[in-house]
Amino acid sequence: MRRFDQATTQRTTTSHPLSATTTTRPLGQSAARRRGRMVPIIIVISALVISALLVFVSTGLNFLPASFFHSGTHATTASAAVGTQKIVGHVYFMSSGQIHQDTSQGIVDQVQINLTNIPSPAAGKALYAWLLSGDAVEGQSVLLGKLAVQHGIVNLRYTGDQQHTDLLDFANRFLITEEDAGITPSIPPLDKSTWRFSAQFPQTPDPLDSVHHFSQLNHLRHLLSTDPTLKKLGLPGGLDIWLFRNTQKILEWAGGARDDWSRQGAGLMHRDIIRILDYLDGLNFVQNDVPPGTPVLTNPQIARAGLLEINANQEPPGLLYHVGVHLQGIVQSPGSSSEQHRLANQINTAINKVQALLEQVHKDARQLVTFSDAQLLQPPALALLDNMVKNAQDAFMGQFDPATGEIQDGITQIHFAVARLATMNVTVAA
Incomplete structure (x- = not known):
C-alpha cells in the first residue's frame, strides 16, 4: 500500500469549469516558481476551450456496443409518442x-x-x-x-x-x-x-435493467447532478464534472512536467508524472505502476475514482467507462428521443477517442516514472513528455481537424454535450 503525502491532501478549489485549478505546492518548491510555469497552460486552455465550444462533430469507433446507440424498441416508441404531440x-x-x-x-x-x-x-x-x-x-x-x-x-x-x-x-x-x-x-x-x-423527463424504469431499474431521469442525474458511487467516495456532483476536472488536471501536470524538463527540474517532473498516474489509475491500482513506497501526491479522496478502467468490473468504475454506462442507459430507457440517441452516439464516439489518448498518456507516464533523475533530463525523456502533453491536450481540448477547421471530440465537447442530453420537449399541457 502507498502512503499519503500529508502536504498534498489539501483540497483544491474550482471557481469555473474552464479555469485552471490550483494545486498544492510540491515539497521543496517555491510558490513563485510554480505559478510561473502555469501561465502558458492557463492561456492555452482559456483560448482553445472557448473555440471548442462552437462545435461538436464526431466520427469513429464505439466505446460501447453499437447496438446500444441505434434505433431500437424504445427509440421507435418514443418517437411515435412525441409525434402525436406538437x-x-x-x-x-x-x-x-x-x-x-x-x-x-x-x-x-x-x-x-x-x-x-x-x-x-x-x-x-x-x-x-x-x-x-x-x-x-x-x-x-x-x-x-x-x-x-x-x-x-x-x-x-x-x-x-x-x-x-x-x-x-x-x-x-x-x-x-x-x-x-x-x-x-x-x-x-x-x-x-x-x-x-x-x-x-421520462421516469419509466428500463425493463431491461433488472438490477437497478433506472429510468432516463436517473441516468441524467448520475451524469450531471449526483452519482451515488461518487457520493460514497465523498465526491459531490455527477460523473461529467469529475471527468472534466480530472482530465484538465492531467493536462496541467503533463505541461508542468515538460516545463520542468526545460528547467532541469527532475524531482518536480517526477512528482507530476506520479500525479498523472494517481488520477489515471485511481488509488486502487496505481501502486502497480509506481515504485514501491511512492507517496500519493494528489488529493486521495478525488484519486479514488480513476479515469481509466484498469480491471474489468473494478470498483469504483473508471470515470470514462462509468459515463459510457449511463449513456447506454439513456438510450436504452423508455422515452428516449431520437435526438438523445444521436447525441449519445456522438458522445460515445468522443469518449472512445479520449480513451485511446489517455491510454497513450498512461503508457508514457508508466515509462517515465521508472527513469532516474539523470534519465529524465535526457532527450528521450523530452520526446516522451512532448508526446504526453500532445495527447493530454487532445484528450481535454479536442483535436483540430485541418479539413474542417474545427476542434473535435475532446472532454470539453463531451462536457457540454452531456448537458444537452438534459433537454425537455415542451408540448401543450394535457
Whole structure:
C-alpha cells in the first residue's frame, strides 16, 4: 500500500469549469516558481476551450456496443409518442460555472427556455414558467419567471438563485401556467385549466435493467447532478464534472512536467508524472505502476475514482467507462428521443477517442516514472513528455481537424454535450 503525502491532501478549489485549478505546492518548491510555469497552460486552455465550444462533430469507433446507440424498441416508441404531440420548444439545463468541488451547487443551476408558436395570454393575464419535482406530497417548485411573448416566440434565461441550487437534483417537470398578470404567484396552481404547456423527463424504469431499474431521469442525474458511487467516495456532483476536472488536471501536470524538463527540474517532473498516474489509475491500482513506497501526491479522496478502467468490473468504475454506462442507459430507457440517441452516439464516439489518448498518456507516464533523475533530463525523456502533453491536450481540448477547421471530440465537447442530453420537449399541457 502507498502512503499519503500529508502536504498534498489539501483540497483544491474550482471557481469555473474552464479555469485552471490550483494545486498544492510540491515539497521543496517555491510558490513563485510554480505559478510561473502555469501561465502558458492557463492561456492555452482559456483560448482553445472557448473555440471548442462552437462545435461538436464526431466520427469513429464505439466505446460501447453499437447496438446500444441505434434505433431500437424504445427509440421507435418514443418517437411515435412525441409525434402525436406538437413540440413547441425546449427547456435546457445549464451551468453558471459557479462551482466548487465540495458541493454540487452551480453544476446545473440555470435553465434556458426557447419556445415558438405560443399564443399571447388573455387580457390581464400572464404566462409563468415553473420547474417542479415529482413528489406528490412534498413537491418542490421554482418559479422561473414571467414569459414575454413576442410574435409567438418566448426566450427566457433563468440564472438561478444565490445558492446556485442544483435544479436537476429535484426537478423533473416543467409547466407554463396562465394567471393574473398583476399578482406574481408563489406556487403553481392546482387548477389544471390554467395549465398551458408542460414537459417532463421520462421516469419509466428500463425493463431491461433488472438490477437497478433506472429510468432516463436517473441516468441524467448520475451524469450531471449526483452519482451515488461518487457520493460514497465523498465526491459531490455527477460523473461529467469529475471527468472534466480530472482530465484538465492531467493536462496541467503533463505541461508542468515538460516545463520542468526545460528547467532541469527532475524531482518536480517526477512528482507530476506520479500525479498523472494517481488520477489515471485511481488509488486502487496505481501502486502497480509506481515504485514501491511512492507517496500519493494528489488529493486521495478525488484519486479514488480513476479515469481509466484498469480491471474489468473494478470498483469504483473508471470515470470514462462509468459515463459510457449511463449513456447506454439513456438510450436504452423508455422515452428516449431520437435526438438523445444521436447525441449519445456522438458522445460515445468522443469518449472512445479520449480513451485511446489517455491510454497513450498512461503508457508514457508508466515509462517515465521508472527513469532516474539523470534519465529524465535526457532527450528521450523530452520526446516522451512532448508526446504526453500532445495527447493530454487532445484528450481535454479536442483535436483540430485541418479539413474542417474545427476542434473535435475532446472532454470539453463531451462536457457540454452531456448537458444537452438534459433537454425537455415542451408540448401543450394535457
